[in-house]
Amino acid sequence: MELNTLKVDKRDRVAYITLTRPEALNAISPQVLIDLRQAITSASEDTRMKAVVITSGGRAFCAGADLKYVSGFLEDIRAFVDYLEDFNGTMEAIEECPLPVIAAVNGFAFAGGMELLMACDMAIAAEEAQIGDQHQNFGLIGGPVMWQLPRRVGMPNAMELCLTGKWLTGQQAQDYGLVLRAVPKDRLMDEVEELLCQLRDKSRPGLIANKRALKESAKHASFGPGTRVGASYTIHYMGGADEPREGIKAFLEKRKPVFK
Numbered sequence: 001m002e003l004n005t006l007k008v009d010k011r012d013r014v015a016y017i018t019l020t021r022p023e024a025l026n027a028i029s030p031q032v033l034i035d036l037r038q039a040i041t042s043a044s045e046d047t048r049m050k051a052v053v054i055t056s057g058g059r060a061f062c063a064g065a066d067l068k069y070v071s072g073f074l075e076d077i078r079a080f081v082d083y084l085e086d087f088n089g090t091m092e093a094i095e096e097c098p099l100p101v102i103a104a105v106n107g108f109a110f111a112g113g114m115e116l117l118m119a120c121d122m123a124i125a126a127e128e129a130q131i132g133d134q135h136q137n138f139g140l141i142g143g144p145v146m147w148q149l150p151r152r153v154g155m156p157n158a159m160e161l162c163l164t165g166k167w168l169t170g171q172q173a174q175d176y177g178l179v180l181r182a183v184p185k186d187r188l189m190d191e192v193e194e195l196l197c198q199l200r201d202k203s204r205p206g207l208i209a210n211k212r213a214l215k216e217s218a219k220h221a222s223f224g225p226g227t228r229v230g231a232s233y234t235i236h237y238m239g240g241a242d243e244p245r246e247g248i249k250a251f252l253e254k255r256k257p258v259f260k
Contacts (some may be wrong), residue, residue, distance in 0.1 A: 001034045003018060003038065003039065004031055004033045004035060005019065005021055005029065005031050005035045006018060006019045006020050006035050006039060007020055008034070008039050008042065008059040010043075010046065010049065010246070011047055011240070012023075012196075012200065013048055013051070013200050014049065014050065014051045014053060014196055014200070015043035015046065015049050015051075015052045015053070015056070015099075016052075016055070016095045017036070017039045017040075017043070017052065017053065017054045018052045018053075018055050018056060018057055019032070019055070019056035019057065019061075019062060020056075020174075022056075022057050022058025022059070022060070023058075023059075024063075024066060025058070025059070025060035025063035025172075026056045026060050026061065026063060026113070026182050027055075027062065027063045027064060027065065027066035027067070027068075027089065027107060027254065028056065028062060028064065028065050028066055028112050028113075028116070028192065029066040029068075029069055029123045029230070030069060030083060030086065032066075032229075032250055033086045033087060033089075033090045034086075036090050036093075036094070037089070037090050037093050039183065040093050040094055040097050040101075041093070042053065043097070043099060044097050044098055047204070049099060049204075049208075050099060050100075050101070050199055050200055050202065050204050050207060051099055051100045051101070051102065051195070051196055051199045051207075052099050052100070052101045052198075053101075053103075053104055053192060054094075054101065054102070054103050054104070054116070054120060054194075055103070055104035055105075055106060055189075055245070056106060056107075057063055058107070059106075059107045059127065059193060059238070060106075060107045060109075060113070061104075061105045061106055061107050061108060061109040061113055061117070062108075062109055062110075062112065062113030062116050062117075062136075063108050063110050063111075063113055064110045064111030064112035064113045064114075064115075065083075065111065065112040069083065070083070075145060076109050077182065078083065078127075078142065078200070086260040087112065087143060087144075088143055088144055089116055091116065091119040091143075092119075094116070094120060094162070094254060095121040095215075098211065098212065099204075099207065099208065099211075100121050100122070100123065100199060100207060100211060101119075101122075102120060102121065102122050102192060102195060102196070103116070103117045103120040103122070103123035103124070103125070104123075104124055104178065104180075104189060105117055105123055105125035105129050105188075105217040106123065106125065106126050106185065106188055107126065107128075107130070107133065107168065108129070108130050108131075109125075109131045109132075110130070110131070110133070110134050110167075111129070111132075111133055111134050111135050111140075111142060111145075112133055112142070112143075113146050114132060114145065114149075114178075115131055115142060115143065115144045115148060116133055117131065117178070117179070118144070118145075118148040118149065118152055119144070119148070119177070121211065122180045123178070123179040123180055124179060124180055124181050124183065124188065124192055124194070125170035125173055125174070125179040125181075125182045125183075125188075125192050126170050126183065126184065126185035126188045127169065127170040127171050127175070127182045127183060127184055127185065128169070128170065128184075128185050129169065129170040129182070129185075130167045130168070130169065130242035131163060131167065131168045131170070131173045131179070131189050132163050132166055132167035132168055133145050133149065133162050133165065134163070134165045134167070135162070136163055136165045137165035137197050138162070139247045141154060141162075142162070144160065149161065149162065152162045152176075152177060153176045153177055153178055157176055163253070170182035170183075181220055191196070201244035201256075201259065202259065203241075203247075203257075203259040203260075204259070204260070205235070205237070205243055206239050206241070206243050206259070209233055209236075209237040209241070212233060213229070213230050213234065216229050216230075216233065217229045217230040217233075220259070228256070243250055243259055246258065
């Protein structure tokens, strides 16, 4: 797999995807979108993997869409439509990845970078990180942020962040519910590893089924339909997978379960 804008390191049952455009603050060019989709697909299809981490090299996690490309699109709106569709499709591919996806936010995460953060299932940020939707600061508006942000932080906070272009520190982003935790920058990857340690010994089919059940159930606003969707995933998994049998057997034998 040849990738030009990022690298993938698969080890200890985790696929680490690192953006490698520090000179451009890891801004999202059309090639980044292609490479991200390839990397996510590769991780999803690798039966050894149990989780994915997305991070970056340099002082920025991701500064958003690469405006060198976007400025050209303004003269050709069809090209911009194609880029936006590719962008949305890539964010959806990350959202729909069957494995847990964790963002390790080491620095700036602005506009499309914040959208990339939100496409992940969980995010851990450096306290020094700066996170925000700065589209409005440049007379622009975002794409996936319209769907993602209100669900993460509530509509009033989403309005404030989108309309004012306000930046949050990592700690403020934790307070908003935008990231799971904020830690000192030199502890960022240690904190990510602590989370991964709690995933590596879990059942891969169980992780996949649990993630899908949570996401599908959350699409329903009322208790009845939501719980029925959750129950259907539970029944399918319990009836067709080997892991529940191993788990119950291990509990009864007072030992730790062993999953593949």
